[in-house]
Amino acid sequence: MNLDLTDEQRLLRGSARDLLAGRGTIAAAREAITDPTKLPDLWSVAGEMGWAGLLVSEDHDGVGLSAFDAMLVFTELGRVLASVPLLGHLTASVLADRADGALAAVLADGTRRAAFVAARPPGDVVDGWTVERETGTGRVPAPVLAADGTLTGATAWVPDAPGADVLIVAATREDGSPVVVVVEAGDASVREERTYDATRSVGHLTFDHSSARELDGLGAGDLAGAWYLAQSLLAAEALGAVETALEMAVTYAKDRMTFGRQIGSYQAVKHQLVDVLKARENAYSLIVYAGLAHQDLPEELALAASAARAGAGKALDLASRTCIAVHGGIGATWEHDAPLIFRRAQISRRLLGGTDDATDRVAERVLAGATT
Amino acid sequence: MNLDYTPEQLAYREEVRAWVDANRADAPALHGQWTDTAWIAGRRAWQGALADGGYAGVTWPQEWGGQGRSPVDQVIVDEELVRGGVPNILDYIGLGMLGPCIMAHGTSEQKQRYIGPMLHGDEIWCQMFSEPAAGSDLAALRTSAKAQDDGTFVLDGQKVWTTNAQFAEFGLCLARTNPDVVKHKGLTMFVVPMDTPGVSVVGLEQISGDAEFNEVFLDGVVLGPEHVVGEVDGGWACALTVLMNERLSIGRDVTGFRMDVDRFPPPIAADAHARRDPEVRHRLGDASVDLLAVRFNGLRALTALQQGQVPGPEAGLAKLTMVEAATRAADLVVDVLGPSALDPTSEWYHVVSYLPGFRSAGGTAEIVRNTVGDRVLGLPPEPRSDKGVPFSQTRSDGAVEAR
Ligand SMILES: Cc1cc2nc3c(=O)[nH]c(=O)nc-3n(C[C@H](O)[C@H](O)[C@H](O)COP(=O)(O)OP(=O)(O)OC[C@H]3O[C@@H](n4cnc5c(N)ncnc54)[C@H](O)[C@@H]3O)c2cc1C
Numbered sequence: 004m005n006l007d008l009t010d011e012q013r014l015l016r017g018s019a020r021d022l023l024a025g026r027g028t029i030a031a032a033r034e035a036i037t038d039p040t041k042l043p044d045l046w047s048v049a050g051e052m053g054w055a056g057l058l059v060s061e062d063h064d065g066v067g068l069s070a071f072d073a074m075l076v077f078t079e080l081g082r083v084l085a086s087v088p089l090l091g092h093l094t095a096s097v098l099a100d101r102a103d104g105a106l107a108a109v110l111a112d113g114t115r116r117a118a119f120v121a122a123r124p125p126g127d128v129v130d131g132w133t134v135e136r137e138t139g140t141g142r143v144p145a146p147v148l149a150a151d152g153t154l155t156g157a158t159a160w161v162p163d164a165p166g167a168d169v170l171i172v173a174a175t176r177e178d179g180s181p182v183v184v185v186v187e188a189g190d191a192s193v194r195e196e197r198t199y200d201a202t203r204s205v206g207h208l209t210f211d212h213s214s215a216r217e218l219d220g221l222g223a224g225d226l227a228g229a230w231y232l233a234q235s236l237l238a239a240e241a242l243g244a245v246e247t248a249l250e251m252a253v254t255y256a257k258d259r260m261t262f263g264r265q266i267g268s269y270q271a272v273k274h275q276l277v278d279v280l281k282a283r284e285n286a287y288s289l290i291v292y293a294g295l296a297h298q299d300l301p302e303e304l305a306l307a308a309s310a311a312r313a314g315a316g317k318a319l320d321l322a323s324r325t326c327i328a329v330h331g332g333i334g335a336t337w338e339h340d341a342p343l344i345f346r347r348a349q350i351s352r353r354l355l356g357g358t359d360d361a362t363d364r365v366a367e368r369v370l371a372g373a374t375t
Numbered sequence: 376m377n378l379d380y381t382p383e384q385l386a387y388r389e390e391v392r393a394w395v396d397a398n399r400a401d402a403p404a405l406h407g408q409w410t411d412t413a414w415i416a417g418r419r420a421w422q423g424a425l426a427d428g429g430y431a432g433v434t435w436p437q438e439w440g441g442q443g444r445s446p447v448d449q450v451i452v453d454e455e456l457v458r459g460g461v462p463n464i465l466d467y468i469g470l471g472m473l474g475p476c477i478m479a480h481g482t483s484e485q486k487q488r489y490i491g492p493m494l495h496g497d498e499i500w501c502q503m504f505s506e507p508a509a510g511s512d513l514a515a516l517r518t519s520a521k522a523q524d525d526g527t528f529v530l531d532g533q534k535v536w537t538t539n540a541q542f543a544e545f546g547l548c549l550a551r552t553n554p555d556v557v558k559h560k561g562l563t564m565f566v567v568p569m570d571t572p573g574v575s576v577v578g579l580e581q582i583s584g585d586a587e588f589n590e591v592f593l594d595g596v597v598l599g600p601e602h603v604v605g606e607v608d609g610g611w612a613c614a615l616t617v618l619m620n621e622r623l624s625i626g627r628d629v630t631g632f633r634m635d636v637d638r639f640p641p642p643i644a645a646d647a648h649a650r651r652d653p654e655v656r657h658r659l660g661d662a663s664v665d666l667l668a669v670r671f672n673g674l675r676a677l678t679a680l681q682q683g684q685v686p687g688p689e690a691g692l693a694k695l696t697m698v699e700a701a702t703r704a705a706d707l708v709v710d711v712l713g714p715s716a717l718d719p720t721s722e723w724y725h726v727v728s729y730l731p732g733f734r735s736a737g738g739t740a741e742i743v744r745n746t747v748g749d750r751v752l753g754l755p756p757e758p759r760s761d762k763g764v765p766f767s768q769t770r771s772d773g774a775v776e777a778r
Pocket residue numbers: 270501502503504505506507508509510511512535536537538539588732733735736737738739740741742745
């Protein structure tokens with residue numbers, strides 16, 4: 004029993020932190036709101052660092068690290084609001100690695116970039132694999148692979164789809180059974196959507212008899228695994244932003260004086276900051292749980308990854324709003340960094356089912372556990 | 376990173392499980408009334424059996440009758456007792472907090488005299504710290520201990536919220552020996568035999584109607600110098616040791632309440648409508664997320680303990696999360712089951728009645744937030760009007776005399 008990071012994991016985390024420091028990613032997050040070309044190109048960095056192939060096995064020229072290792076890198080990305088399309092790529096690469104070594108290898112070195120077009124696994128209330136719509140709370144069935152090998156359907160709000168070379172899509176056959184297919188980006192329509200968080204690349208996808216290639220041997224377990232990996236990565240990324248928000252707010256609370264005292268000495272301020280720390284501790288514990296589940300507890304993965312997503316999402320909502328509040332007026336200005344974390348929180352909580360869907364999944368799992 | 380047990384730990388778990396199976400017939404009921412002398416007698420005997428089996432004081436040094444085992448082994452014992460549906464030790468306050476203080480600060484005579492009977496439940500201990508006018512602000516306590524020419528001390532005052540005093544043989548009592556210095560510098564820790572003339576215990580009914588805690592009156596209680604633990608006027612250091620050990624026990628479920636994530640879903644799962652109701656699911660999911668975090672906060676703390684680190688004030692955050700999440704989850708369960716779940720015969724009656732007070736036990740939610748804000752986040756402390764002021768110059772309500 005040991006929940007500490009290994010020396011290798013500390014090294015991985017430290018090198019990611021060093022590499023991302025001083026790249027001006029936070030300032031770029033603001034400039035990109037008006038001019039998206041201001042985002043630094045981190046994709047080549049990701050390739051050099053081996054991040055693109057982090058989850059591809061060594062047999063396919065990847066680094067062969069664990070989901071938890073990827074989560075550590077994501078926390079560092081989140082810490083500086085880095086914009087790099089790894090969420091879509093890493094989840095896609097895991098599927099390629101299991102079924103198509105040649106594809107996995109070109110994804111691993113970053114020469115081709117992939118995006119995973121996820122579908123939410125069936126639950127105890129909603130049956131079937133479902134995807135997001137552009138607006139409204141209802142979900143729609145995942146794209147369908149016809150007998151003639153073409154894919155038809157639409158999925159909205161797909162992370163990292165714009166600019167991807169290849170899409171790895173969670174689809175179903177006409178009978179509703181899940182299947183993983185590869186679609187060249189040129190064979191689909193990808194409409195980029197600029198969002199409230201300029202660092203987040205998302206697109207709306209339409210497949211209209213797009214030619215698609217099935218990844219043999221993959222099924223429901225693999226697709227669910229990729230969904231929960233994406234949930235875990237989003238959780239880890241949120242944690243990094245929480246830590247930045249907390250640090251920023253604590254620093255300010257020690258500095259800013261009112262009525263002859265530092266504002267951090269007022270309980271109304273102090274207790275808000277402690278509540279952010281509490282949420283941070285809880286989120287980290289759940290991220291550790293998710294990491295363990297990916298590694299050793301497959302039957303708990305749905306619960307652990309969903310709990311991590313929900314817990315870290317809650318933490319980010321709280322941290323980003325508290326950070327603004329503790330800064331008073333300055334926190335609500337365009338020039339300040341606090342609103343950038345708030346923008347991150349606003350989009351993150353709504354991606355891939357959103358934190359509410361993750362919370363519902365936690366309920367489903369604990370209810371199922373109580374029934375058996 | 377792993378949750379694996381070593382082969383030795385797995386073997387230990389088997390051993391504990393076998394012991395529980397073999398001895399279950401002798402175990403008293405898991406829950407009972409804290410004023411029910413027959414049940415308490417059963418709990419004492421059960422603690423004795425646990426001690427004889429080597430399952431009390433698992434992490435205590437062997438020198439004092441403990442097993443010298445790791446914190447993981449303690450968790451294994453706790454888990455197996457829960458699994459077997461049998462109670463843990465009765466004197467979790469003595470073994471968890473007061474014994475370690477005596478081991479750290481007591482004389483060798485005190486250790487020889489008190490530790491063994493404490494371990495076996497032959498003598499139960501209570502923590503006589505809080506007073507009517509001193510809870511959060513413990514160092515403002517007013518029970519006085521006046522040194523006499525013959526070397527004895529005479530104690531006068533009142534303690535309150537003293538858990539288990541109704542059947543305890545001893546109390547560890549913090550009292551003021553010197554009022555003319557700042558408040559925490561004039562305190563001394565005493566061992567008080569509860570049958571000493573002048574000690575009287577009056578039960579206090581709690582929300583549930585049960586009386587787990589008490590008022591303890593001290594009226595001209597004479598104690599010899601052999602009852603002093605640590606230095607005269609050095610009681611605050613002893614108190615800090617107690618509070619530090621209290622943090623160690625925060626994650627342990629010694630009361631049998633089991634505010635774990637698994638505790639709440641069964642009644643909801645059993646209701647075909649509720650389990651599909653989106654609002655119910657959202658509330659259950661939200662509370663379960665936090666209760667899962669509490670579980671893994673505990674495992675993280677255990678990792679740190681194993682490496683010899685002492686738990687810091689942040690350990691209190693896990694208790695806050697636990698109380699908050701368990702409160703939401705318990706409210707949801709009662710919403711689903713309906714008001715009859717608040718009948719005294721229902722297990723939820725006890726859970727619901729226990730949680731509001733539990734928020735304050737061992738340090739209120741506000742005090743935890745103050746301490747963590749100051750010591751973990753490094754935020755500036757609040758100005759204190761009694762800082763640096765001798766206790767005798769503070770008013771009876773704790774405020775500083777106008778000068
Ligand atoms: C179930 C239970 C068992 C207990 N068992 C024992 C025992 O065995 N032995 C023992 O000695 N004690 C025991 N206690 C007492 C417990 O330690 C105290 O209740 C606790 O420390 C709070 O003190 P108080 O009750 O005097 O409340 P107060 O200190 O008067 O607090 C009242 C309210 O004011 C708030 N407050 C106080 N100071 C501050 C501040 N600086 N900033 C912000 N808010 C503040 C508190 O948070 C609280 O909400 C027990 C309590 C409970 C509920």
